[in-house]
Amino acid sequence: MQIDRAKHSQCNQQQRLSALVQNTPSFGANAAARIRHSSLVTYSEDTNLEVAQRPQRDDLVVREATLDDLQCILELYAQLFSNTDQASENRRELLSAHYEAFSEIKRSPDSYLLVAESAGAVVGTIAISMIPNLSHCGRPWVVIENVVVDERARKSSIGASLMQHAIGLARARGCFRVILSSSVHREGSHKFYQRLGLEAFGYSFNIHFPPGGKA
Numbered sequence: 001m002q003i004d005r006a007k008h009s010q011c012n013q014q015q016r017l018s019a020l021v022q023n024t025p026s027f028g029a030n031a032a033a034r035i036r037h038s039s040l041v042t043y044s045e046d047t048n049l050e051v052a053q054r055p056q057r058d059d060l061v062v063r064e065a066t067l068d069d070l071q072c073i074l075e076l077y078a079q080l081f082s083n084t085d086q087a088s089e090n091r092r093e094l095l096s097a098h099y100e101a102f103s104e105i106k107r108s109p110d111s112y113l114l115v116a117e118s119a120g121a122v123v124g125t126i127a128i129s130m131i132p133n134l135s136h137c138g139r140p141w142v143v144i145e146n147v148v149v150d151e152r153a154r155k156s157s158i159g160a161s162l163m164q165h166a167i168g169l170a171r172a173r174g175c176f177r178v179i180l181s182s183s184v185h186r187e188g189s190h191k192f193y194q195r196l197g198l199e200a201f202g203y204s205f206n207i208h209f210p211p212g213g214k215a
Helices: 005-022 025-046 067-080 096-107 158-172 187-195
Strands: 061-064 111-118 121-131 141-149 178-180
Touching: 061 158, 067 096, 067 111, 067 121, 067 141, 096 111, 111 158, 121 158, 141 158, 158 178, 158 187
Parallel strands: 141 178
Antiparallel strands: 061 111, 111 121, 121 141
C-alpha cells in the first residue's frame, strides 16, 4: 500500500498542533475570550458604513478561521502576492511554521484570523491585530493585514463584509483607529477602502526581511 506522504505529513502536523493547543494552559484561559468571534456577524450592524456595494450574498458567512482553512488561506495569499517580489515567500504548500503561527493566533485574545465562506468554500480572508497603546487615553488600535478575496469572486460584497467586521470589531473593543497599508499601484483597492470610510493618511514605511533575515 502506498502512502500519500504530503497528506500523511499534513495530518501529522495537524495532530501536533491539536496537541499543542490542548496542552497549552493559556489556551483554556483564553477560550472565553475567543468565543467573542462567534458574535462578529452582529458587529457590522452598528458600523453605519456608507458603502456603495452590491447586496451581500445570502449564503455568505464571516467566521473565525479553523485549522482546516489553512490551505485555502495560503491559496488566497498566493493570489494576493502573485505579482509582487514576495510571491516566492507565499507558496501554497503548508509548512510547520504555518501551524505554529496559527497556534499563536488562536492563543492570543488580540489576534483574529477571519475567513469569508460561501457555498461551503472559503472565498476571502482578513487578519486583524489589536495593539495595546498608551496614547489616546490608553485606547488600543487595530492593524488590518492580508485582506484578499478570491479572484473569481471579487465583483461582490465579500471584501466589504470582511472589512465591516474588522471595523465593527475595532469599535466594539474601544479602539481609537483602524489602520492598514496598501501598495501604491493598487488604485482599485484604494477606492474600495475609501468607499468604506477609510481616509489616506501619511506615508507607510517598511523594511522587508526576506527568509534568512537579510534585508
